[in-house]
Amino acid sequence: MINQSDNSLKINKSIPDFSNTEIAFKGKTNTELNKAYWLFKAINSQLITKLGASATNFFLRIGAPIVPLIKSTIYAQFCGGETIVGCEKAIDKLAIGGVGTILDYSVEGEQEERSFIETTEEILTVLRKSKNDLRIPLAVFKPTGVGRFDLYVKVNNKETLSVAEHAEYFKVKARFNQICKFAHDLDVPVMIDAEESWIQTAVDDIALDMMRMYNRDKTIVYNTYQLYRTDKLASLKAVVYLAATDEFKLGAKIVRGAYMEKERERAAEMGYESPIHKDKEATDFDYDEAIRFCMEHITQVSIIAGTHNEESCSSLIDLMNTYRIERNDPAVYFAQLLGMSDHLSFNLADSAYNVAKYVPYGPVKAVLPYLFRRAEENTSLAGQTGRELSLIMKEKSRRSKA
Numbered sequence: 001m002i003n004q005s006d007n008s009l010k011i012n013k014s015i016p017d018f019s020n021t022e023i024a025f026k027g028k029t030n031t032e033l034n035k036a037y038w039l040f041k042a043i044n045s046q047l048i049t050k051l052g053a054s055a056t057n058f059f060l061r062i063g064a065p066i067v068p069l070i071k072s073t074i075y076a077q078f079c080g081g082e083t084i085v086g087c088e089k090a091i092d093k094l095a096i097g098g099v100g101t102i103l104d105y106s107v108e109g110e111q112e113e114r115s116f117i118e119t120t121e122e123i124l125t126v127l128r129k130s131k132n133d134l135r136i137p138l139a140v141f142k143p144t145g146v147g148r149f150d151l152y153v154k155v156n157n158k159e160t161l162s163v164a165e166h167a168e169y170f171k172v173k174a175r176f177n178q179i180c181k182f183a184h185d186l187d188v189p190v191m192i193d194a195e196e197s198w199i200q201t202a203v204d205d206i207a208l209d210m211m212r213m214y215n216r217d218k219t220i221v222y223n224t225y226q227l228y229r230t231d232k233l234a235s236l237k238a239v240v241y242l243a244a245t246d247e248f249k250l251g252a253k254i255v256r257g258a259y260m261e262k263e264r265e266r267a268a269e270m271g272y273e274s275p276i277h278k279d280k281e282a283t284d285f286d287y288d289e290a291i292r293f294c295m296e297h298i299t300q301v302s303i304i305a306g307t308h309n310e311e312s313c314s315s316l317i318d319l320m321n322t323y324r325i326e327r328n329d330p331a332v333y334f335a336q337l338l339g340m341s342d343h344l345s346f347n348l349a350d351s352a353y354n355v356a357k358y359v360p361y362g363p364v365k366a367v368l369p370y371l372f373r374r375a376e377e378n379t380s381l382a383g384q385t386g387r388e389l390s391l392i393m394k395e396k397s398r399r400s401k402a
C-alpha cells in the first residue's frame, strides 16, 4: 500500500509485531484514545449493548435528540462520515499509516426500487473516486443494497417468478453488471459482500457470471466466501478449478462469516440442518485450509483476507513466505473494519503488506443496523472487546510514561 502523504517510502521489511501499540494508535490523539477506551468499556457491558438497540430505536421514535450522542460515540468509532466528502479525514488518517480505505455505503434494509437505484449510483460514485486515488484501492457493495431480499430468496429457492418479478430480477442483475463493468472499465477492484445463506446461491450465480465476464485479464470482481459454512470450502475449491479451465481469475474475499446466530436460529425454527459448522474449531480449520489452498493456486486466485484474527494474519504471512509471494503482490490483501483491530492493520501496513479497512459511511440513522451489529459482535465474540480494551490500556500506559 502506497502512503501518499510520505514520498520517502520507508519500507519496513521486518515481521509485523502485533503488540506494537505505538504504531497501532499513532493516528489517535489522547482524547480519541480515551473515547475509544470508554466506548469499548460500555460495549463490554452486555446489558448496555442489549438495551442499546431497543432504547435507541425508542428514543428516535419519540423524537429525542440522541443523534448527536450516537454521532460522537459509537458512530465516530466505527464510521467515516455521513458522505464520501465527510470521510476525507478518516481516509487520510488511514493513508498516513499506509492503510487503504474501502468506502462502504452502509445504508441497510431498503426495499424500494428507488433506493436500489440510488445505492447503485452511490457505488458508481465511489468507483469514480477510487480511480486515481491510491488511498482507496478497492470498492465494495452488498447484494441487498441493489436488490430486494425476498426476491433473492425466491430465486435462491428456484421458485416460479411472476412476470413482474422476472422483470425486477432482470434489473437487479443489470445493476450488478453496471457496477462490475464500470469497475472493470476504471480498473478498480470491487468486492461483493456475502449475507444470509438463504440468498447466497442466487448471489453466487450472479457473481460467477461477473467474474467470467470481467476477470479475464486480472481480478476485478471478488465474491465472498464464508468459511463458517460447512459447504463453502468445497465450493471455493471447485470455483478455483473452474477458473483455471474457463480461463478467468477468481477473486475471493475469505471471511469466517457474520450471521452465525441468525443462521442457527432459522435452521432450528424451520427444522433443517444448520449450514454453519458445529464449533469454532471447525470454522477455523476450513478458514485456514481455504487460505492455504488459495495461496497454493495464487496464479489463479486473488484473495482478500477479511479477518480480525491475529493467528490467521500470522499464518497468512507464513504462507506468503512459503509460496514466495511478495508482500505487495496485489493478489493478497489483508482487510479489517474501521475502529477494530488497528494493531493488525497498522502493523501489517508498516511491514509493507497490502492492507485496507472498510470505512462505513451514510446518514447516522441509516447506518444504525450496521452499528448495532458491530456492538453485538464486539460483545458476543469471545475476547474481541477484551483485546481492543487491553491494547488501548497498554497504549495509554505507554504514553503516560513517554
Ligand SMILES: Cc1cc2nc3c(=O)[nH]c(=O)nc-3n(C[C@H](O)[C@H](O)[C@H](O)COP(=O)(O)OP(=O)(O)OC[C@H]3O[C@@H](n4cnc5c(N)ncnc54)[C@H](O)[C@@H]3O)c2cc1C
Pocket (backbone or CB within 6 Å): 192, 193, 194, 195, 224, 226, 228, 255, 256, 257, 258, 259, 260, 276, 277, 278, 279, 280, 281, 283, 305, 306, 307, 308, 309, 312, 335, 336, 337, 358, 381
Ligand atoms: C474486511 C472484512 C469484511 C467482511 N465481510 C464480510 C462479509 O461479506 N460477509 C460476512 O458474513 N462477514 C464478513 N465479515 C465478518 C467476518 O465474517 C467475521 O464475522 C468477523 O471478521 C469475525 O471473524 P474473525 O475472522 O475476524 O475472528 P474470530 O474471532 O477468529 O472468529 C469469529 C468468527 O468465527 C465463527 N465462529 C465463532 N464461534 C463459532 C462457533 N461456535 N461455531 C462455528 N463458528 C464460529 C463466526 O464466523 C465468528 O464471526 C467481514 C470482516 C472483515 C474484517
